[in-house]
Amino acid sequence: MRKLTITFIIVFILPISIQAQIQSVECRGVVTDAVTNEPISYAHVSILNTKRGCTCDKDGRFTLSLPQGEHEIRFSAMGYQEKRMLIRSQEIQASEIEVSLFTRTIVLTEEVVIANRGPVRDLRSLYDQNMNTIDDLSNKIDGVALIQRANFTSEPSIRGMSSGQVAAVVDGMKIFSACVDHMDPVSAYVEVENLKKLEISKGAFDLRFSQNIGGTINMITEKPDFDKNLFTENEVGYESVSRLKRVRSVVNVSRDDIAMRATFSYKRAGDYYAGRNNRVSRSGFEKNNYKLDFSKKIEAEHQLDISFIGDNAWDIGYPSMLMDTRKTKSQIYSIEHRWERTSSRIRLIESKIYANHIEHWMDDYDRDVISRSVMKDMYMPMFGQTTTVGVTEQALIVDKKQTLRIIGEYYYLDAFADMAMESITKNVSPMYLVNLGSVGVNNISLAVNYDRAVSTRFYWKLNARSDYSNRNVHNKTGRRLLEGTIDTPLHQTYFTAAISSVMEYHFSPAYTMSIALAQSERMPTHLENYGFYLYNIQDGYFYMGNPNLKPEQSRQIEWRLNSQHTASQYQLSVFYNTTSNYVIGVLTDSEFKTYINTDRARIAGAECSGTLNLSARWSIAASASYLYGENDELNEPLPLIAPLQGSAAIVYQKEKIWLGLDARLAAAQKRIASKTTLEDKTNGFAVLNIRGSVKWNSHFEWKFGVENIFDKLYHEHLSVNNLPGRGRNIYAGIIVTY
Ligand SMILES: [Cu+2]
Structure with missing residues (x-):
C-alpha cells in the first residue's frame, strides 16, 4: 500500500508541483x-x-x-x-x-500593424486582426473619416481634408485614380492579405512621400519572408449584409537567399441592406486581386525586391451616383534595390523604379435616364486611364544623436478620359467629349528629414520638401475643347516648398509633449487644372478646369501630449490650420463651374484616445475627435467635415480566444456647406458591434462578428447623397495556415 502511495505521488503529485514551479x-x-x-x-x-x-x-x-x-x-x-x-x-x-x-527619433506617423501575421501590439491592432478591408482599418484611426459613395470602397479624408489635399501612396509609390469621379481610390488596389501596415500622417508634418497639406496614407505591402520555407494561409469568409463571399490565399516559399510570395483573392457581393431591411439597389460588386513578390539577398548587405500587384473589378454599383463602374483594371510594378549596412554611417541606400497603369470604365446603361433631371434622355459611357512611371532614390545617414533622410523622386503621369453622349432617340448621332486630354505631368522632388536628439529629454525634427512640376495637355481633341472655353495657355509650371518642425519634450519616461509647426503647399490636381465637363455629384454641376490655379498654401500648428505606462496609454492632440488659395468651384455661367482660388479656409480640431489593460485578460479603449471647418470667404462651414464622434471598446483575451464589444457614436452635424454643395444636416447615431476570434490550433482559426447589432438605419455625414450605412451584418471566416 505504501509502495502504491509513493508511486501515486511520483506519477501524479510530483509532476503537478514541478509544473507549478515552472509556471x-x-x-x-x-x-x-x-x-x-x-x-x-x-x-x-x-x-x-x-x-x-x-x-x-x-x-x-x-x-x-x-x-x-x-x-x-x-x-x-x-x-x-x-x-x-x-x-x-x-x-x-x-x-x-x-x-x-537605437537612439530615438520623432515618429510623426500613426501606424496600424496588421496583427494577423504578427504579435498583437495594442487594442487597436487586436481589432485589426478581424478586419476585411483597408476601409475597416482606416476607420479605426481618429481623424480619418471615409467619404462613402458605394459599398465597394471609400475615399479617406484626414482631418477634414481630402482629394488633392491628401496623398495616398503604395510603398511610397505614386498611383493616380483613373476615374474622374473618385470611384477608384488607390486604397482599392491593396487587399488586407497584402497589407503589412498602414502609415497615416495627419497634417503637413511628414512630407516624405508627397507634397500635400492634409496628410499621407502610405500602404506598406507585405514582402516575402526568408524565414518561411513553405507557408500557406487560406481563408474563406462570408458577410450576410451583402451576401459577400470571399476567398484568399497566400503562399510563401524561400530557400537560402531567395524568397517568393504569391497571393490571390476573390470576392463577390450582392446588393447590401441598410438598417431595417432597406435594400440598397445597384450596390453589389465583384473583384479579384493578386500580388507576386520576388526577393533576393545578394551578399550580406544587398537585397533586390521585384513586386507586382494586379487588381480587376466588375459591375460595381454606385448607388449614390449617376453611374456604375462596369470594369476597372490596375497593374502596379516595382523593382527595388536596398543596400543596408548596420555598422556604417550611411545606414541605407534604396533605389526604386516603378510603373503603374489603371483603367476604368463606367456607364449609366442600368439607370433610368428618362426620369432623371441631369442629362435627361442621354447615356454617358465614360472611360479613364492613368499611367505613371517613377524613380526614387533614398539615403539614410545615422550618426550617434542625429539621423538624416534624403529622398529624391521623379515621376511622369499621363491621364486620359473621354465619354460619349448617346441619345435614347434613335436618329440623334452620339457626341464625343475628351474630359482629360492626355494630361502630362512631370514632377521632380527632393525631401529632407532631419532628426536630432538635443538631449535625452528633448528631440527636434525638421522636414523640408520642394517640388517642381511641368504640365500640359497633349491630346489634340482635348486641347481644342479646352482652348475653346479657356482663354489662357494650357502649359503650366509649379514650384512648391514646404517646411515643418516638431519639438518633443519628455518630462519623464511616461509623459511626452510635442509642438509641431508647418507651412506647406499643394499643387492643383491634373483634374483641377485640365478637367473638361466633369460632373460633380456633390453640388450637381459640371466643372471646367483652370490651368491658372495657384497652389493651396497652409499654415498649421499642433500640440500633442502622450502618456505611456505599463498597463495604459493616452494621447491628446489639438490642432489648427489656415489655408489660403483654397480651391473651390464657382459658377461661370448658368451651367458650368470653374475652379478658382479663394482666401481662406480654417480647420481646427482635437483628438484624444486611450487604452487601459484592466487585467491580463480585460482591456478597454476609447477615443473621440472633433473638427471645426470654416470658409472665411463664403462665411460658411467647409463641406465634408465629420461631426463630433467617438468609439469605445472592451476586449477579453485569452491565449486562443479574443472577444470584443465596441460602439461607434457620432453626434449630429448641423454645420454644412450650403453655398458650395448640396450636403444636408445629418443626425447623430450609435452603432454597436461584437467581434471575436478563436484559434483551434496552430492551423485553424475562426473569426466572426455581428456589426450593427440593433440594425440601425443611419448614414454618415460623409456619405455622398446620404448613402445609408450597412445594416446588421453577421460575418464569419475560417483561416487555415500551414
Ligand atoms: Cu468612374
Whole structure:
C-alpha cells in the first residue's frame, strides 16, 4: 500500500508541483545602445498586456520572471526607440539575451500593424486582426473619416481634408485614380492579405512621400519572408449584409537567399441592406486581386525586391451616383534595390523604379435616364486611364544623436478620359467629349528629414520638401475643347516648398509633449487644372478646369501630449490650420463651374484616445475627435467635415480566444456647406458591434462578428447623397495556415 502511495505521488503529485514551479521562467538579459554597444542604465522591460515588468540595473542587466507561454516584451529607455520582442518561455536558454536599442527619433506617423501575421501590439491592432478591408482599418484611426459613395470602397479624408489635399501612396509609390469621379481610390488596389501596415500622417508634418497639406496614407505591402520555407494561409469568409463571399490565399516559399510570395483573392457581393431591411439597389460588386513578390539577398548587405500587384473589378454599383463602374483594371510594378549596412554611417541606400497603369470604365446603361433631371434622355459611357512611371532614390545617414533622410523622386503621369453622349432617340448621332486630354505631368522632388536628439529629454525634427512640376495637355481633341472655353495657355509650371518642425519634450519616461509647426503647399490636381465637363455629384454641376490655379498654401500648428505606462496609454492632440488659395468651384455661367482660388479656409480640431489593460485578460479603449471647418470667404462651414464622434471598446483575451464589444457614436452635424454643395444636416447615431476570434490550433482559426447589432438605419455625414450605412451584418471566416 505504501509502495502504491509513493508511486501515486511520483506519477501524479510530483509532476503537478514541478509544473507549478515552472509556471514562471526566469529570463535574463542586457540592454545596450545599438551604435556604441554600451549598456543602457535603468531601461524598462515590460510584458505587454499585463502589469508585469522590471527595470534594468545601472549595467543594463535585467531578470524578468516570465509566465508560461508566448509573450510580447517591450524594452524602452529614455532617449531610445522602444523595441518589442516575441519571447516563448519554453525557448528561453540559460544564457542571457542581448537587446540593442537605437537612439530615438520623432515618429510623426500613426501606424496600424496588421496583427494577423504578427504579435498583437495594442487594442487597436487586436481589432485589426478581424478586419476585411483597408476601409475597416482606416476607420479605426481618429481623424480619418471615409467619404462613402458605394459599398465597394471609400475615399479617406484626414482631418477634414481630402482629394488633392491628401496623398495616398503604395510603398511610397505614386498611383493616380483613373476615374474622374473618385470611384477608384488607390486604397482599392491593396487587399488586407497584402497589407503589412498602414502609415497615416495627419497634417503637413511628414512630407516624405508627397507634397500635400492634409496628410499621407502610405500602404506598406507585405514582402516575402526568408524565414518561411513553405507557408500557406487560406481563408474563406462570408458577410450576410451583402451576401459577400470571399476567398484568399497566400503562399510563401524561400530557400537560402531567395524568397517568393504569391497571393490571390476573390470576392463577390450582392446588393447590401441598410438598417431595417432597406435594400440598397445597384450596390453589389465583384473583384479579384493578386500580388507576386520576388526577393533576393545578394551578399550580406544587398537585397533586390521585384513586386507586382494586379487588381480587376466588375459591375460595381454606385448607388449614390449617376453611374456604375462596369470594369476597372490596375497593374502596379516595382523593382527595388536596398543596400543596408548596420555598422556604417550611411545606414541605407534604396533605389526604386516603378510603373503603374489603371483603367476604368463606367456607364449609366442600368439607370433610368428618362426620369432623371441631369442629362435627361442621354447615356454617358465614360472611360479613364492613368499611367505613371517613377524613380526614387533614398539615403539614410545615422550618426550617434542625429539621423538624416534624403529622398529624391521623379515621376511622369499621363491621364486620359473621354465619354460619349448617346441619345435614347434613335436618329440623334452620339457626341464625343475628351474630359482629360492626355494630361502630362512631370514632377521632380527632393525631401529632407532631419532628426536630432538635443538631449535625452528633448528631440527636434525638421522636414523640408520642394517640388517642381511641368504640365500640359497633349491630346489634340482635348486641347481644342479646352482652348475653346479657356482663354489662357494650357502649359503650366509649379514650384512648391514646404517646411515643418516638431519639438518633443519628455518630462519623464511616461509623459511626452510635442509642438509641431508647418507651412506647406499643394499643387492643383491634373483634374483641377485640365478637367473638361466633369460632373460633380456633390453640388450637381459640371466643372471646367483652370490651368491658372495657384497652389493651396497652409499654415498649421499642433500640440500633442502622450502618456505611456505599463498597463495604459493616452494621447491628446489639438490642432489648427489656415489655408489660403483654397480651391473651390464657382459658377461661370448658368451651367458650368470653374475652379478658382479663394482666401481662406480654417480647420481646427482635437483628438484624444486611450487604452487601459484592466487585467491580463480585460482591456478597454476609447477615443473621440472633433473638427471645426470654416470658409472665411463664403462665411460658411467647409463641406465634408465629420461631426463630433467617438468609439469605445472592451476586449477579453485569452491565449486562443479574443472577444470584443465596441460602439461607434457620432453626434449630429448641423454645420454644412450650403453655398458650395448640396450636403444636408445629418443626425447623430450609435452603432454597436461584437467581434471575436478563436484559434483551434496552430492551423485553424475562426473569426466572426455581428456589426450593427440593433440594425440601425443611419448614414454618415460623409456619405455622398446620404448613402445609408450597412445594416446588421453577421460575418464569419475560417483561416487555415500551414
Ligand atoms: Cu468612374
